[in-house]
Amino acid sequence: MLKLKVLVVGPCEAGKTHFSNFVSDQAENAGGEYRPTQGVRILEFETPLTKSKGRSGSIDVELWDCSGDHKYESCWAAMAKDASGIIFLYNPDQPSQSSDLESWHSYFTSSSKVKPNQCALVIRSQRQLYELEDVIPAAFSKIQHIKSNIEEDGDTVKMEFTKFIESIANALSEKNEQDELNIVKES
Ligand SMILES: Nc1nc2c(ncn2[C@@H]2O[C@H](COP(=O)(O)OP(=O)(O)O)[C@@H](O)[C@H]2O)c(=O)[nH]1
Ligand SMILES: [Mg+2]
Numbered sequence: 706m707l708k709l710k711v712l713v714v715g716p717c718e719a720g721k722t723h724f725s726n727f728v729s730d731q732a733e734n735a736g737g738e739y740r741p742t743q744g745v746r747i748l749e750f751e752t753p754l755t756k757s758k759g760r761s762g763s764i765d766v767e768l769w770d771c772s773g774d775h776k777y778e779s780c781w782a783a784m785a786k787d788a789s790g791i792i793f794l795y796n797p798d799q800p801s802q803s804s805d806l807e808s809w810h811s812y813f814t815s816s817s818k819v820k821p822n823q824c825a826l827v828i829r830s831q832r833q834l835y836e837l838e839d840v841i842p843a844a845f846s847k848i849q850h851i852k853s854n855i856e857e858d859g860d861t862v863k864m865e866f867t868k869f870i871e872s873i874a875n876a877l878s879e880k881n882e883q884d885e886l887n888i889v890k891e892s
Contacts (some may be wrong), residue, residue: 707764707765707874707877708765708766708767708787708872709763709764709765709766709767709789709790709870709874709877710767710769710787710790711766711768711769711789711790711791711792711870711873712769712771712784712785712788712790712791712813713725713768713769713771713787713792713794713878714771714773714784714791714792714793714794714809714813714872715773715793715794715795715802715805715806715809716743716773716795716796716799716801716802716805716806716809717741717772717773717774717804718739718741718773718796718799718828719773719794719795719796719829720761720794720796720853721742721770721771721773721794722740722742722746722770722794723855724827724829724853724855724862725746725748725768725770726748727855727859727862727863728768728866729748729750729768730750730878731748731765733879734742735798741772741773741774742770742772742773742856742891743772744771744772744777745769745770745771745772745777745780745784746769746770747768747769747770748766748767748768748770749759749765749766749767749768750765750766750768751763751765751766751865752764752766752866752867752870752871753766753867754871754874755867755871759767764871764874766870769784771784771787773805780837781812781813781816782816785812785813785816786817788813788817788819789819789823789873789877790819790823790824790825790869790870790873791813791814791817791819791823791824791825792824792825792826792869793806793809793810793813793824793826793827793845793848794826794827794828794829794853795826795827795828795829796828796829796830797828797830797832797837797840797841798830803840803842806842806862807830807842807844810842810844810845811844819878820876821847822846822848822872822876823872823877824848824849825848825849825850825851825869826837826841826845826848826849826850826851827851827852827853828841828851828852828853829853829854830852830853830854830856831854833852834850834852837850837852849872850870851865851866851869
């Protein structure tokens, strides 16, 4: 079965742990006291595939809920290694998070082989995406944006997450097919 390592990165208190617990169906006390993640937490679960492209079954996901604290920067290379997808997550209502978010983007896109179509920007907000387009840092213009409002529309958040996981799987299988074609051409 396909197994994907997907990182969740971004500023402290953006809501990465809350989001990771929600999409992996881990019980958690939302709105409780903030407990910063130490280093990284790895959540393993299965995401069922929607029936498309003749595939069935599910995808094994290893979701890496990374600490937003820069004191763990020495671990970033290990986090980025062999990642298949990256979720950048922030709360645009906290202005200080935008510049920090950009530093996550520049490190993780340059240190991993993950392409823009294997990344998503998850925006924790109650506002609509079109209201946010002007505030989203330009570095994220080439990657998909997912609005996360777990309280009011958790089903949509889960559905968008599943679609994103599938899009990573599709991007990887297309890449494998292309690699095979290139090998045939070269031989
Ligand atoms: N009500 C509500 N609280 C949230 C949400 N996301 C995060 N929080 C709260 O905001 C604080 C920081 O969230 P956390 O997920 O730990 O942030 P992290 O540092 O990015 O992992 C915690 O107290 C969470 O309970 C959300 O979608 N709704
Ligand atoms: Mg956390």
